[in-house]
Amino acid sequence: MTGTWLITGARPLGGEPADVLIRDGVIAEIGPGLAATATGADAGADAGEGAGAGAQRLDGGGLILLPGLVDLHTHLREPGREDAETVATGTAAAALGGYTAVHAMANTDPVADTAGVVEQIWRLGRQAGRCDVQPVGAVTVGLGGSRLAELGAMADSAAGVRLFSDDGRCVHDAVLMRRALEYVRAFGGVIAQHAQEPRLTDGAQVNEGEMSARLGLTGWPAVAEEAIVARDCLLAAHVGSALHVCHVSTAGSVEIIRWAKSKGWQVTAEVTPHHLLLTEEHAAGYDPVFKVNPPLRTAEDVAALRAGLADGTIDCVATDHAPHPLEDKETEWQAAAFGMTGLETALRVVHQAMVETGLLDWAGVADRMSSRPAAIGRLSGHGRLAVGEPANLVLYDPAPREAVDPAAHASKSRNTPFAGMVLPGRVIATFLRGRPTVLDEKLAW
């Protein structure tokens, strides 16, 4: 099924061009001149034993080769909101965006708070087959914030859950957060916190500041995020556990996380593509496609987030891909749903925000979008571009510049804030364990 593939002339991690031989789902060889050996010209080489001779070829000239991207924060909406997205459509979108693994957030209906539900989602992902789906378990029953869900049962299930989150809601009760952090140590888990102090954000719609004052919309103050981030870093340190901070959106949060890391505490963090590129100015026309939680912030926040991602304070980029049907966005701002799609644009946005600005090279992109998220999610088999590793790869053409066309997206929803925006790059091909999921920019099957 997977076959043998020879990718010629692509630049692994943006370095010197090389050939990559994929056999039996793993990376068999990386090096210059494999194309010659594969055709039998150099009989002494390992790949020359005829294995590469029958290989399907993919011309990677001019393309960047990266390990398949890993998303720590995806809303696949199934079960419950199949009108917005399904595991099948969401994983197709993921593959087209260069992803080989996504973490499916727990705020489904029913909530992914039991072994049964996480196994269902895990199985749906296996059936879809285009991208590994790693379910995230809820921290509290029904995301209710009052009782711990059966975290151990989810960890022991076939889904092997290690990342737990009430994403969309904050585990705001300090005692419950402390217990959750402590409890998951028993099986190497991590609590991913949606940092939002609920009382400070009652009815909040946009970043609190100049824009909320002008628009007459209830403000979502930076301090409501930072207060929880600070508290959780201290709690994680106190109990010696691992905390992951979801979708960091403010300069202050970056500072707090930098400080926590300087202490050697087990704190990791993610930033979304939209928080790396867009500001609250986009809310000025009240178009709810720009309504997201946490909200778009200021240009100063964007600069701090980029700097934090560049210096490693923020470990990774996570999409917070949040599909919504049209009718949930074609409304008054305050009635509209929070969230934006992101899987199919993430790499291009990071290219623009981080690579074109000189803040990250392609090895850095591979680290922040594949290796580190794989490590945080405890996913073996993803995040490494090396001989002997599973052939989870993405080929990316950095040259083109095109407007984003939501109609071309595989996601069931169209709520991308980047519609019509000219972004660099294009995902050409994605391989999941040696099998192409995307070829010639299209789904391979």
Next chain:
Amino acid sequence: MNRHLISAGDLSQDDALLILDTAEELASTAERPMKKLPTLRGRTVVNLFYEDSTRTRISFEAAAKRLSADVINFSAKGSSVAKGESLKDTALTLEAMGADAVVIRHSASGAPHRLAGWVQGSVVNAGDGAHEHPTQALLDAFTMRRRLGRLDGLRVTIVGDVLHSRVARSNVLLLSTLGADVTLVAPPTLLPVAVGTWPCSVAYDLDAALPKADVVMMLRVQQERMNAAYFPSVREYSRRYGLDVARMGLLPDHSIVMHPGPMNRGVEIAAEVADSARSTIVEQVANGVSVRMAVLYLLLGGASETGGQR
């Protein structure tokens, strides 16, 4: 002039003065036995009200009728933004009925912006959430100019719940365009955190502000703010920020007292103050019709190239 009137900030100084001058001309018709003008005959104005506001609705209705427009009152009150027919579907319905202008009052900030994207006709914002109420600001400016003879350099003090007030937002924008000096006075809890970016000054002490005010405009304190820790008690609010007779005595002799209504007598304004000779509150209501006539006239019929179309 823009096709719509959504924010007072969209008005240039010339636009604003044109509206005020037009309103002045139209006001004279109100004194005639035959109040009606034929200007908007055959045009349809829809009053789309998602919030109960009898005073604003009848003001717009009277304005449209005096210009001979056909008026359709579409009251969607009670249907919260999350329930019932969507704003978009309502907009498409009004569009199909051939509305030349839609006057919208809505509890959601930005609803008029959304509506303007879905209808061909002019959209007039009659108050959206905590965002803006531009015709209120225009009638306030009209009232100030009539009473005090000018707007440029006029010192206007706006007192109360600025954070949640669409009237305050529109007034700050319009009055700064017209050259007035605006001072906001409120407890810090009832001011937006970024109020420093607005074209006005901010103070916390009403007694210190009043002797320098040509106009003092009192904002209504909404019932729902009274138990949400914006201030300790209604009594304390009233003591510090209410306008009573003694405090009114701090005003210069020529100064006027305004209130957009409806008032909470005894909370932000004492009954004696509301009924005093300085008070323009009843005048504001009358002026509202003239100003709204001017807005509809200029948006729909004033410019000859659009006259008769649609």
